[in-house]
Amino acid sequence: MTNKINITLSATKKEKPNADQLEFGRTFTDHMFIMDYSAAKGWYDPRIVPYEPISLSPSTMVFHYGQTVFEGLKAYRSSEDKVLLFRPDKNMHRLNLSNDRLCIPQIDEEFVIEALKELVSIDKEWIPTAEGTSLYIRPFIIPTEYYLGVAPSKYYRFMIILSPVGSYYKEGIHPVKIFVENQYVRAVDGGTGKAKTGGNYASSLKAQEEAEKRGYSQVLWLDGVEKKYIEEVGSMNIFFKINGEVITPSLNGSILEGVTRNSILHLLKHWNVPVSERKLSMEDVYNAYKEGLLEEAFGTGTAAVISPIGELFYNEENIVLNNGETGELTKKLYDTLTGIQTGNHEDVFNWVVEVN
Structure with a gap:
């Protein structure tokens, strides 16, 4: 797999919500990361593109057999205006453990962290600064083979999307x-x-x-x-x-x-x-x-x-x-x-x- 990430920036920027209006997982940034897999090529074509819907056949295995994995981590903006990630190595290692259990090919953890950092850097203006807010990061992998058979897929798509979030519970830090x-x-x-x-x-x-x-x-x-x-x-x-x-x-x-x-x-x-x-x-x-x-x-x-x-x-x-x-x-x-x-x-x- 080439380590070069192709980047296509969005021609238009979405309106950002106010910090006091943030709901968890409802709003998404301008860009996303995508990488595909085939049994013949391995992981290939890493790219950052505008956030948009994806098109899949109704027979795509993801809709039928649940062979999916995901992760969740956050980016924060410090008082010194630095953009910080918290232990991304642990999340990517755990993603590979999940991959192993679900018969999904392993990812290059170091490369994916670099891709993640590039994506967050591009959309860093989406990171909210109010107390208790952050930029939620959702990496996930889905099977993309068109096949109605119970077997590991031969094709996959790895994606990362970003979402500015407030508190997960409406109670916040309250019990x-x-x-x-x-x-x-x-x-x-x-x-x-x-x-x-x-x-x-x-x-x-x-x-x-x-x-x-x-x-x-x-x-x-x-x-x-x-x-x-x-x-x-x-x-x-x-x-x-x-x-x-x-x-x-x-x-x-x-x-x-x-x-x-x-x-x-x-x-x-x-x-x-x-x-x-x-x-x-x-x-x-x-x-x-x-x-x-x-x-x-x-x-x-x-x-x-x-x-x-x-x-x-x-x-x-x-x-x-x-x-x-x-x-x-x-x-x-x-x-x-x-x-x-x-x-x-x-x-x-x-x-x-x-x-x-």
Whole structure:
């Protein structure tokens, strides 16, 4: 594959929304990155072109078998007007792990990061500067072979699109209410739970819809075998602070390894806060609540960064955490991580990558 990226700039620029009108994932920038794959050529024709619809045959495999993967990361503008990415290497490595699980050809991670930086640089005027805003980056791969057969595609398209965003939850950093799901399951060991693929999210919609009808922001998933052990919360990993120790479910083959999750673990260990990755049942959490030992809980993910949990609904009972308020450690983690991401806090881990 040639490393030359062909660039075609848009002849017209779209109107940019006001920062206070940003919804998550509703507005898109002027350009996108595209690269194609065939079994004969490998990955070829990397290009940046104006953002526009794509044309596909109704028989294209993407519409039928769900062989897709995607990623999510963000670009930020610092107070010194620098454009910063947060740990893009982790996202591209995880994309290749998802590729492996879905039988999609591996990408050149370093090249794709350079392409991403070029795209963000071209559309950097779209990066909002208001507090809590950023430019969301969505890389994804779809099969493009015209074939109605259950087999890995021989053709693919890799794309990156950009979207200026505000807070993922309307609550912002304020605590959210979570419904503990005990009927539906998200994934099981041996399935695709540890890959970032569309089918995992499609299967979550029914439970999410029912939780929202009852006034809850997200669903807390339990394991798919015993429906006993905590796995993820909605589109995030989850942490509990119990009697001074922070606990997050260990990666078990059905949990997505979040980049934010990994970053939180690094921060906690750096601060010498007791932290462990292990199996944790909902009964354990409930008992800790009854004993007055459940101090805080929060979700972590690229979209929301950190989302404090103020209430869990479990077995027809409301478990209220920290009087429904954001916990001290949760707030410190949020302030530190967002500070690193925006260049306002010392980056001792060298996580931030500047876009020229």
